[in-house]
Amino acid sequence: MLSLRVSLTATALACLIGLPLGALLAVARFRGRNALLVLVNALMGLPPVVVGLLVYLHLSRSGPLGFLGLLYTPTAMIVAQTILITPIVVALSRQVLDDLHAEYAEQFRSLCLGRGQAVFALIWDGRYSLMTVGLAGFGRAVAEVGAVIVVGGNIDHLTRVMTTAIALETSKGDLPLALGLGLILMTLALAVNAMVHGLRVTAVRYAHA
């Protein structure tokens, strides 16, 4: 299941990068913060093909990172999707953690917490709400076709994922197969969402109100 592997890895990476950044944006107050928030929010709508193109330019033989030989590999697809959804994770986690921070800010200041401690505490205490943020990122990653097809190339058994296969079968005219693949993809997404939701409900019951 290359689709799942690529998109889940990209989601994990995006959370690793995006959650601390989102929390930092929630905690920090500095000049230009609002401009940065607008920028990050705008980046949520980044067109997948454009991301694919940018990653392609870097990874192609003549590009600055061409020596890595990553173009048309699953790694390239993970990189592209990570870039695509990190802004989503940053922007949404910032919104979620803003509310939490508003509640905690005075207490944290009273305790003389450092910024790093505050960021980590916010992420930990907001972990159940942040699962939804991760899901939003995953949903975007698993559904997009533009970025993976540009940097992956839709090579059978190597870089072909569900969405690119659907695109291919549709253009070949094999609509029943394309539709079937589409159903499988949607079922997969549903299963992942259901799993996370179940996890969240159980965990919330045991952890806090």
Add this chain to the structure above:
Amino acid sequence: MHEARIGTAMPVAARAPALMPLEVRGLAYEAGGAALVDGIDLTLTAGEITIVLGANGAGKSLLLRLLHGLIPASRGEMLWNGSPLDRMVRARQAMVFQKPVLLRRSVAANIDFVLAARGGRDAARRDALLHEVGLSDHAGQPARLLSGGEQQRLALARALATRPEVLFLDEPTASLDPASIVKIEQMVAAAHGVGTKIVFVTQDLGQARRLAGDVVFLSRGRVAEHSPAEEFFAEPASEAARDYISGRIVI
């Protein structure tokens, strides 16, 4: 474990000079062009429990936040035994808020968090603190499922976990039941007994009489009166305080 005490043994104080007395001169805080507190002159000494009284909007909570450095003053000077209110000074203070802000974690984890942030997880000390506030049986429960009184006791235990030399309390017993109020007053008195300076805001005159060593009475953002408790309750010097104590409504 039973003899383990809270708020005792101040390792910081061993190295640094005491925080008290506090000297405040001309302290003011402005927001939206209006001075919410202004011209605050105040000297607080070690030893007494200081009760801050005043009507709603008199600036009691604001004064506490200014003294604790949660918000920056617009004007004026504040010296803690000669030191300005920097991070080092603030770290030797703690505050309990009217509405306890508890982390979305277990009761024990709320204490652990503070101990860890101050450089040392210490399960024995955490258990001693929880025992002191009568929450030992709730250690594993989610903190936010505790009753209001239990939450405030936990908030107080957490504040004491930092071994503060100055403890600010902002109406900590407002809307609590009598048993919780008694428990919190006992803990505050115990902390005072081992040398913690207490600055306590309340609207409860009975509580003020029970605890007060000296009283700071605020009126319209200014210190109307600062006197020893017996004096204040027997014969308030300011008209505003007389009205307040007698329950007369003044608009």
